[in-house]
Each structure stands twice: as structure tokens, then as C-alpha cells.
Amino acid sequence: MRKIWGLIVGLIVFVGAFNFSGSTALAKSPAAPTGKLTESKLAFSYADESGKRLLGFNGTNPKRFGKAIYAPGKVLNVKFAKHQKGSDKSTGRQLAYNFDRDEGELFNVVQGTIKSDESVLLAEKDAFQGHTFLKYKPVSKGTFSKSVIGKIEKSKKRKVISQGLIGQVSAEVQIGLVQFERLKGQKPLASLVLTSKSGLVFEDFVGNDDEMSTWRVADGGTITTDMFNVLFVTHSKAGYSLGYEWWGDEGLSLNVVQQQGTKGSKFLSVLNSYRYTVPL
Numbered sequence: 001m002r003k004i005w006g007l008i009v010g011l012i013v014f015v016g017a018f019n020f021s022g023s024t025a026l027a028k029s030p031a032a033p034t035g036k037l038t039e040s041k042l043a044f045s046y047a048d049e050s051g052k053r054l055l056g057f058n059g060t061n062p063k064r065f066g067k068a069i070y071a072p073g074k075v076l077n078v079k080f081a082k083h084q085k086g087s088d089k090s091t092g093r094q095l096a097y098n099f100d101r102d103e104g105e106l107f108n109v110v111q112g113t114i115k116s117d118e119s120v121l122l123a124e125k126d127a128f129q130g131h132t133f134l135k136y137k138p139v140s141k142g143t144f145s146k147s148v149i150g151k152i153e154k155s156k157k158r159k160v161i162s163q164g165l166i167g168q169v170s171a172e173v174q175i176g177l178v179q180f181e182r183l184k185g186q187k188p189l190a191s192l193v194l195t196s197k198s199g200l201v202f203e204d205f206v207g208n209d210d211e212m213s214t215w216r217v218a219d220g221g222t223i224t225t226d227m228f229n230v231l232f233v234t235h236s237k238a239g240y241s242l243g244y245e246w247w248g249d250e251g252l253s254l255n256v257v258q259q260q261g262t263k264g265s266k267f268l269s270v271l272n273s274y275r276y277t278v279p280l
Contacts, residue, residue, distance in 0.1 A: 034130065035236025037258050037270045041127035044254045044273040045120045048099040051113035054078060055094075056105035056122050057273055065107070065122040069243065070114050072136045072167070073232040077110040078122070094251075094275040119245045119254055119275060121231060131234040131241065136175075138167040138230065144176050148195055152178055155200060155265065158189065164225040169233055172197055175242070177225045188214050190223045192267075194233075194240055194259075201240060201259050203267040216248035239264060250278040 043058030043065060056062055068078045086103030094102060096117040107122070114120060142165040144152070149160050158180040168174040172195065179190040188207030193200055205223065207214040214221040231243035239259030246253040252275040257267035 035238035035241075037127065037238075037241055037256065039271050041124040042256060042271045043122045044271070044275075045104070045107065045122050046094055046099075046275060047096065047114045047116055047118045047120055049096045049116045051116055051118075052109050053081075053099070054107040054109065054114070054120055054122070055084065055099060055102055056107060058122070059083065059105055062105040062107075064124050066125050067123040067127070068107070068109065068114065069121040069123055069128075069232050070118050071229060071231045072138060073133045073234075075133065076112045076114065078107040079110055081106040081108050091280060093277055093280070095277055119229075119231065119252060121243050121256065128234060130238075131236040134169045134173070134233045134235060136167055136169050136230060136233045139165050141165075144174065144178070144193070144195070148174075148200075149178075151200060152191075152193060155202075156180060156189070156191070158183060166192075166225050166228050167230050173233075173240075175230055175233070177223065177228060179223055188221075190215065192228065192244070194242070194267075196240065198263060199265060201265060201267055203257055216246075216250075216253075218249040238262070241270070242267075245275075251276045 043056050045054040045056040045068075047054055054068060056065065063080045065080065066077060068076045084102070084104055084106045087101035090101035090103070091098050144163055144165065149163065153160055160178045161181050163176060163178040165174055165176040174195045176193055177190065178193055182188055187209075190205045190207070192203035192205070205215055211221045213219060215223050227247045229245045231245065234241045239262045241256070241258040243256045246255070254273040254275060255269065256271040258270050260266050260268050
């Protein structure tokens with residue numbers, strides 16, 4: 001009888017050990033970074049005159065932001081200081097001269113400085129997990145090649161009437177602005193375009209019929225490369241991502257966009273914000 005009980009106990013222990021090791025082997029390993037950006041992990045800010053302080057626009061648990069990303073793709077560590085109350089002497093402009101009177105979330109740059117008045121993206125520590133920040137260089141002149149323009153026109157089924165480069169990562173990865181001819185029954189169209197080995201990626205700007213404010217207030221119906229400044233370009237399993245600012249008469253439109261999959265032809269909006277900078 002004792003031998004039988006011993007065999008039963010041994011069998012139970014063996015089966016238990018097998019199940020335990022099996023469940024361990026089947027346990028899910030930590031998910032690999034997908035590269036997908038999340039709006040809740042990002043917020044915009046701007047730098048003061050010293051370049052050592054930032055004022056953020058998002059007041060939801062600002063302590064979570066530990067990184068500052070600014071043009072052209074540089075990253076510094078920051079630390080939340082306090083919520084800064086607005087002054088009755090504030091001009092309402094989100095500019096360095098009004099920094100100490102403006103309301104927002106105050107951050108200190110841990111080491112280094114940022115150019116005065118720069119637009120800066122605040123990010124949580126893991127916001128860009130799985131991303132590679134590419135070496136982006138802005139350019140003041142230059143155009144897309146004829147072959148690239150041909151591909152753009154074929155994709156949009158509209159002729160390009162003006163175009164120019166804004167910057168580039170390499171000869172293959174370029175970012176520029178194109179404006180298309182106006183077609184009967186269709187709205188004005190311009191696009192921010194990123195070129196790569198895998199194809200073209202578009203950030204489309206659809207205008208309206210107001211010739212004085214077609215894309216932005218009081219733009220006079222014009223859209224040009226000098227209105228744009230790219231803050232960073234990254235690449236991940238999700239494709240290309242970029243941050244950019246778009247200057248207008250009243251202020252800056254601030255944006256983070258991400259490619260819709262590595263073979264996607266469109267950028268999807270991740271974060272959109274605004275800086276009010278209209279002259280007094």
C-alpha cells in the first residue's frame with residue numbers, strides 16, 4: 001500500500017512540475033516596441049530667452065514629461081518645476097519676451113540649452129521607444145527631381161504648379177512642399193511630401209475658396225516652404241514620423257504626424273497644437 005501511495009504522490013509531483021514548466025514556457029514575453037506614437041505621451045512647449053526653461057501647454061500630470069525634442073531632431077532631458085500662473089500684464093503671446101507672464105507648465109532643461117523662442121516637443125521617457133531619430137538637415141533652396149514630381153502628379157492625379165524642398169535626411173529621404181493646380185469643382189490642394197525608397201508619404205492641406213485666407217488666416221492664397229520648419233524625423237516599425245511647425249499670420253500650427261504603416265501613403269495626425277504669436 002505504501003508503495004502505491006508513493007507512486008501516486010510521485011506522479012502528482014511530476015504532473016505538477018510539467019504543468020508549471022509548460023505554463024512558464026507559454027507565458028507571453030514582453031511585447032516588442034511597435035513604434036506607434038500616442039498623443040497622451042506628448043505635449044508642445046516653447047523656450048524662454050535663456051533657452052534653459054520651457055513652458056508647456058498640457059497641464060495633465062506634467063511630471064511625466066522628461067524629454068525635450070527640438071529642431072533638427074535633438075533631444076535633451078528636462079525636469080518639471082511647477083505650474084506657472086499667468087500675469088494680468090501678459091500680452092497673451094506665447095513668445096519668449098512674454099514667457100514669465102504667460103501661464104503654463106514650467107520645465108527646466110537639465111543640461112544644455114535650446115535656442116530662444118523655439119517650439120519644443122515634450123515627451124514621456126518611452127514615447128519614442130523603437131524609434132531612430134534621423135539626421136535631418138533643413139535646406140533653404142532646392143527642388144524635387146523631375147522623376148519625383150512625376151510620381152507625385154501620378155499619385156494625386158493633379159499637376160504640380162510650385163514645389164520646393166524644406167529639408168532632407170539623405171538623397172533618398174527628402175521633405176518638401178508641393179502645390180497643385182486648381183481643378184474645377186475641387187478645393188485648393190497642397191501637400192507636405194516625404195520621399196523614401198518605399199514610396200511617397202503625403203500630409204495634405206486642403207484649402208478653401210477664400211483667396212485671402214486659403215490655407216491660413218490672411219495667407220493671401222499662398223503657401224511656401226519658408227512657412228514650415230521640421231522639428232524632427234524618426235523611423236520605426238510603424239514607418240516615418242515627423243514633427244513640424246507651420247507659420248501663419250496669427251501663430252504657429254504645431255504637429256506630430258506618423259506614416260500609416262511602412263507602406264502607407266499618408267501621414268496620420270498624432271498631436272496638433274498651436275502657439276499664438278501675432279504681433280501687437
